[in-house]
Amino acid sequence: MYSLLLIGISIFAGLLGSILGLGGGIIVVPALTIFFGVDIRYAIAASLISIIATSSGAAAGFLRDRLTNLRLAVLLEVGTVLGAMFGFIISSKIESSVLFLLFGGFLLFSSIMMLRKKSDSHSNVDHPWSQKLKLASSYTDENEKLIFYKVANVPFGVAAMTIAGMLSALLGIGSGIFKVMAMDNAMKIPMKVSSATSNFMIGVTASATAGAFLLRGDIRPEIACPVSVGIIVGSWLGARLMPKMPAILIRRIFIVVLAIVSIQMILRGLKT
């Protein structure tokens, strides 16, 4: 019964994550800890596995549609993998209560960021690193128009990805919101390319920590397998249902739910 409930929640997390453009981690970790009472370290490890599954699936589609900037993704992955290493080392030294507080804080940040109106950034200047590595590229928008873009603030982007990688390892999330924000605001990359490139990188970031967690014994198949299967099914359903769903209404409801869950996680952190 509990296993079925977990699969159901994971399907829901995958479905919602797919509609809202988020990973399922920010839904699965609170569900596992608050509803099932699972230790937050097991919840984080299980969530990382599901992130690899959804990111790899989504990355395949974005790569086919030529939205992912593969050259930029490889460069930024240096930062995310480095951050994931730091995050893994820190995770073994800190208490569960700190993880609850960090997770709660990140959820609150995510809900505030979701209120932000999305608009495309544009840079007239190509950073010297971008010129050297030919990171400037183009994509085709929904009107079949070819849009060219340049890449600004590359060193800042790599530094921001290190923080994103650390958050991913510590909290079992893809930290896509953080990655997209850095690429959009600081590096001036169009939103569609930022989202696709972020999704492409998430798998590698999560894999860096998931491998270490698996070897250490934090990834328990009894939790990770139902969560991953549920999230894969949910994401698949979400991608098909997306055009028929009232995404704006769901987004508004989700922001409220996220804010409530974040407060619960912070309170849990303060209690333990």
Place this chain on the structure above:
Amino acid sequence: MNTKPNLEIKISWFLRIGVIVAGFLLLAGVISTFKFSGNPFFVFQVYDKIPLQIGLLHHLKHQQWGMLLSYTGLIVLITLPIIRVILTAILFIRQKEYHLACIAIVVLLGLMVSFSLGFEI
């Protein structure tokens, strides 16, 4: 010039097929270890790390094939992004983009170091 789209499409197919294979292995693991009664998550309320090699040996000794299938699915899933990085490095070498190929190899080495941390701590 044709190598770029070809290999990118191949990476895309590789990721898609990899997720499907891993998904089926994980599903087989879930079905074979499914518990209809009780709370199977009760034991995970307290953190107790059991290194992978000890866990695998235990399941092998007790012939718990469902758990072994689950672990196989997890390993397939975790190795997908690593193989993807290797394929990306090959793509850049074919395009004679040696700077980017070196960066991809640095990412690969980073992944290896990160994995090794799981042994040491």
